[in-house]
Amino acid sequence: MAHTALTPVFVGLRTGLHALFVGLSVLVVVRALVAPTDASVTVIVMTVLLVVTYALGAVLARPARARGPLSFVWLALLTIEWVVLVWVSPDAAYLVFPLFFLYLHLLGRGWGSLAVLVSTVVAICALGLHSGWTVGGVVGPLVGAGVALLIGLGYQSLAREARQREALVAELLATQGLLAATEHESGVLAERARLAREIHDTLAQGLSSIQMLLHAAERADPGRPGIEHIRLARETAAANLAEARRFIRELTPPQLDDQTLGGALRRLARTQWATRGLDVQVRVSDTITLPMHLQTALLRIAQGAIANVIQHAHATAATIEIAIVDDQLRLTVSDDGTGFDPRVALQEMGDRSDSFGLRATSERVEQLGGTLAIDAAPGQGTTLAVDLRLPEPA
Numbered sequence: 001m002a003h004t005a006l007t008p009v010f011v012g013l014r015t016g017l018h019a020l021f022v023g024l025s026v027l028v029v030v031r032a033l034v035a036p037t038d039a040s041v042t043v044i045v046m047t048v049l050l051v052v053t054y055a056l057g058a059v060l061a062r063p064a065r066a067r068g069p070l071s072f073v074w075l076a077l078l079t080i081e082w083v084v085l086v087w088v089s090p091d092a093a094y095l096v097f098p099l100f101f102l103y104l105h106l107l108g109r110g111w112g113s114l115a116v117l118v119s120t121v122v123a124i125c126a127l128g129l130h131s132g133w134t135v136g137g138v139v140g141p142l143v144g145a146g147v148a149l150l151i152g153l154g155y156q157s158l159a160r161e162a163r164q165r166e167a168l169v170a171e172l173l174a175t176q177g178l179l180a181a182t183e184h185e186s187g188v189l190a191e192r193a194r195l196a197r198e199i200h201d202t203l204a205q206g207l208s209s210i211q212m213l214l215h216a217a218e219r220a221d222p223g224r225p226g227i228e229h230i231r232l233a234r235e236t237a238a239a240n241l242a243e244a245r246r247f248i249r250e251l252t253p254p255q256l257d258d259q260t261l262g263g264a265l266r267r268l269a270r271t272q273w274a275t276r277g278l279d280v281q282v283r284v285s286d287t288i289t290l291p292m293h294l295q296t297a298l299l300r301i302a303q304g305a306i307a308n309v310i311q312h313a314h315a316t317a318a319t320i321e322i323a324i325v326d327d328q329l330r331l332t333v334s335d336d337g338t339g340f341d342p343r344v345a346l347q348e349m350g351d352r353s354d355s356f357g358l359r360a361t362s363e364r365v366e367q368l369g370g371t372l373a374i375d376a377a378p379g380q381g382t383t384l385a386v387d388l389r390l391p392e393p394a
Contacts, residue, residue, distance in 0.1 A: 017098050017101055020097070020098050021051075021054055021095065021098040022051065024094050024095050024097075024098070025047050025050065025051050025095065027091065027094075028043065028047050028085070028089060028091045028092050028095070029043070029044055029047050029048075031089070031091045032044050032047075032089065032091075039088045039089065042088050043085065043088055043089040043092075046081060046084060046085040046088070047085060047092070049081060050078070050081045050082060050085060050095070053074070053077055053078050053081055054078060056074060057071075057074055057075075057078070057102075071106055072106065075102060075103070075106055075107075078099070078102070079099070079119070082095055082096070082099060083122060086122065086123065086126040087126065089130075090126055090127055090130035090131050092126075093123040093126045093127050093141070094123075096119050096120065096122070096123045096141065096144070097144045097148060099119060100116045100119070100144070100145060100148030100149070101148060101151070103115035103116050103119070104116065104148070104149070104153070104156070105156075109153065109156070113149060116145050116148060116149060117145070120141045120142060120144075120145040123141045124138050124141050124142075127140075127141070175359075178360070179360075179363070189292075189293070189296050190292075190293050190296075192251040195251050196247075196248045196251040196292070199244055199247055199248055199251070203244050204241060204244040204245060204248065207237050207240050207241040207244060208241055210233075210237045211234055211237040211238050211241060214230055214231075214233050214234035214237060215234055217230055218230050218231055218234060260286045261284060261288070261290065261295045261298060261299060261322065262282060262284030262285065262286050262288070262322070263286065264299055265280075265282045265284060265299070265302060265320055266282045266284075268280075268303070268306075269281070269282055269320075273306055273310070273318075276310050277316070278306070278309065278310055278315065278316065278317070278318055279316060279317045279318070280306060280317075280318045280319070280320060281317070281318070281319045281320070282319075282320050282321075283319065283320065283321040283322070283323075284320070284321070284322040285322075288322065288324060290329075290390075294329075294368070294388070297364060297368055298322065298331055298386075300364065301331060301361055301364060301365070301386060302320050302331065302333060304358075304360060304361050305320075305333040305361065305384050306318060306320075306333065308358065309333075309335045309337060309382070312337075312340075313335050313337025313338055313339070313381075313382060314337050314338050315335040315336050315337030315338075315381070316336060317335065317336050318333065318334065318335040318336075319332070319333070319334050319335075320332070320333050321334075324390065327389060327390050328387060328388070328389060328390070329387070329388045329389075329390050330385060330386065330387050330388075331385070331386040331388075332383060332384070332385050332386075333383070333384045334381065334382065334383040334384070335381050335382055336381045337381055337382060338378065338379060338381075339376045339377050339378050339379055339380045339381050339382050340376050340378060340382065341376070341377070341378060342374040342375075342376050361384075361386075365386050365388075368388055369388070369389060370386055370387055370388035370389070371386070371387045372384070372385070372386055373385045373386075373387070
């Protein structure tokens with residue numbers, strides 16, 4: 001088991017169980033030596049054999065081999081040796097108490113409880129046949145079995161809670177890493193978009209103006225002296241303008257190379273999403289002009305929504321629509337899939353690793369100051385709507 005805050009508790013319980021088993025075994029041997037009988041040698045030999053067999057379980061009960069075939073064979077052999085020992089020595093009946101925990105640990109709650117009940121009956125019968133039937137001989141094993149069941153079930157609950165906590169911590173660390181990577185990516189994209197805008201608004205515009213002015217001067221007097229220098233200057237300006245535009249294209253996010261969000265979505269619909277068996281209709285006007293960081297965010301949200309549709313919805317068709325009403329922008333992604341209960345999805349958003357896409361979308365929309373709404377029902381498809389207020393100026 002991985003180290004957790006409850007690891008010392010588990011180590012303490014296991015150490016106590018081992019000490020209890022060895023202590024009871026020593027008691028059986030001491031009793032055989034202090035009050036010798038014809039079966040004392042058999043009792044000592046069987047007790048030593050039982051302890052050696054129990055020690056082998058320290059290797060078989062490792063997490064990598066727990067509840068494997070060898071563990072069940074070992075438990076069966078240990079039980080047979082105990083039954084033989086308790087048949088010749090009633091003192092060995094008390095060894096059933098540590099065996100209770102082994103049954104619950106290796107056989108689980110159902111079969112383990114049944115094994116505890118059967119071994120309790122065997123211990124009661126052994127005590128009754130050797131020492132006579134008494135109230136203590138019956139009540140003692142029953143009380144021990146009840147206590148062992150309570151402790152064993154509590155141990156299983158603690159172990160289950162530790163596993164869940166460890167999984168939660170691992171998921172939180174993974175989410176933290178993904179969020180850091182996403183924020184870094186968003187920062188890089190925003191900076192690239194800013195540089196692209198700066199180059200477009202300054203260098204590219206200036207080179208374009210120089211090129212037009214030189215072209216006008218060349219056309220005004222094509223026979224003037226030094227016209228070849230003007231022509232060379234115009235061609236140099238044109239070449240540098242083309243280079244500046246190439247820089248702008250390289251700085252723009254890859255999916256937005258064509259400078260339109262609708263074009264990027266339609267290209268994904270024709271290529272990547274179509275190959276996954278999903279028919280995606282894109283309803284976005286190319287006349288919609290949005291800041292680059294907003295285009296990038298909407299593209300990522302749409303990609304995440306379609307990825308969820310492909311992975312979970314079992315849909316054959318989906319629609320992406322972007323519309324602007326007044327100063328509000330709405331992105332809608334709908335599908336004809338199996339749908340789900342959004343209330344359950346929101347409750348499980350923090351507990352399941354496969355809900356990270358929805359959580360990331362919600363956090364991205366929140367960072368943009370928008371709202372996210374999900375309209376879904378089992379068997380009726382899903383509609384995801386994102387409402388954003390356009391920045392000024394729109």
